Amino acid sequence: MSYSVKEAFKTLQGEGAQAGRAAVFCRFAGCNLWSGRETDRAEAVCRFCDTDFVGVDGDGGGKFARPEDLAAHLAALWGPDRAFRYAVFTGGEPLLQLDAALIAAMKVEGFEIAVETNGTLPAPAGIDWICVSPKAGAPFVQTWGHELKLVFPQPELLPDVFETLDADAFGHYWLQPMDGLSDGGVMRINSTAAAVDYCQAHPRWRLSLQTHKMIGIP
Numbered sequence: 589m590s591y592s593v594k595e596a597f598k599t600l601q602g603e604g605a606q607a608g609r610a611a612v613f614c615r616f617a618g619c620n621l622w623s624g625r626e627t628d629r630a631e632a633v634c635r636f637c638d639t640d641f642v643g644v645d646g647d648g649g650g651k652f653a654r655p656e657d658l659a660a661h662l663a664a665l666w667g668p669d670r671a672f673r674y675a676v677f678t679g680g681e682p683l684l685q686l687d688a689a690l691i692a693a694m695k696v697e698g699f700e701i702a703v704e705t706n707g708t709l710p711a712p713a714g715i716d717w718i719c720v721s722p723k724a725g726a727p728f729v730q731t732w733g734h735e736l737k738l739v740f741p742q743p744e745l746l747p748d749v750f751e752t753l754d755a756d757a758f759g760h761y762w763l764q765p766m767d768g769l770s771d772g773g774v775m776r777i778n779s780t781a782a783a784v785d786y787c788q789a790h791p792r793w794r795l796s797l798q799t800h801k802m803i804g805i806p
């Protein structure tokens with residue numbers, strides 16, 4: 589199989605427990621909860637997405653025929669030093685494409701590997717950091733990981749649903765305020781206030797801010 593990558597870039601992880609860490613992001617094209625077309629957004633399962641994942645035309649994007657080709661591309665974006673190499677696979681939905689062959693090729697390049705997934709598909713073995721961000725109305729299949737990062741508020745998916753999971757199912761429980769699209773920050777301000785209130789009342793949950801957006805990095 590070949591890999592379709594919308595964009596790939598080096599930045600800092602902006603969200604969750606690894607926030608602030610240097611990382612190469614590989615944003616795969618395509619998602620199983622939205623086509624990515626604005627005309628389909630209102631009918632999609634996931635309607636609040638802040639990301640363009642359509643096509644392979646972004647910076648560092650393209651089609652990669654072999655896993656070693658994509659791993660070498662991501663290694664080149666990191667640079668020659670092999671210390672602390674960290675790659676985050678996101679999308680779109682990365683578990684539609686991230687497979688054992690690519691994981692193995694990334695290990696050969698010396699990377700620790702993270703994934704940002706909507707949790708509707710099982711994660712393959714060998715991923716070092718699994719962030720699950722469940723979506724209202726979608727199956728919750730990947731029920732364990734290193735962190736659970738719930739975009740908040742989703743009226744049809746309240747945080748207390750996850751309080752019935754085993755205590756060790758996830759290492760961290762985050763509420764990430766829902767950002768709006770070209771609304772001048774209104775939705776983000778309101779959802780941040782609601783998340784702050786929720787975390788104060790339910791201290792299992794912590795606030796995850798999208799720090800990359802605050803400082804203007806990708």
Ligand SMILES: C[S@@+](CC[C@H](N)C(=O)[O-])C[C@H]1O[C@@H](n2cnc3c(N)ncnc32)[C@H](O)[C@@H]1O
Nearest residue numbers: 636637638639679680681704705706721766767
């Ligand atoms: C674009 S998604 C791609 C990965 C995967 N499809 C998923 O949903 O987890 C990356 C992260 O951004 C979050 N996200 C998407 N839209 C958002 C929004 N409008 N506000 C805050 N977080 C958002 C997702 O929940 C996920 O944690």
Ligand SMILES: Nc1nc2[nH]cc(C(=O)O)c2c(=O)[nH]1
Nearest residue numbers: 600601602603678704800806
């Ligand atoms: N800096 C930065 N951190 C991120 N964490 C998760 C992201 C994503 O879109 O998956 C993301 C992103 O797009 N940029």
Ligand code: SF4
Nearest residue numbers: 619622634637680706
């Ligand atoms: S599941 Fe993730 S990539 Fe897909 S539409 Fe929702 S937030 Fe965007």
Ligand SMILES: [Mg+2]
Nearest residue numbers: 638639678806
């Ligand atoms: Mg993002």
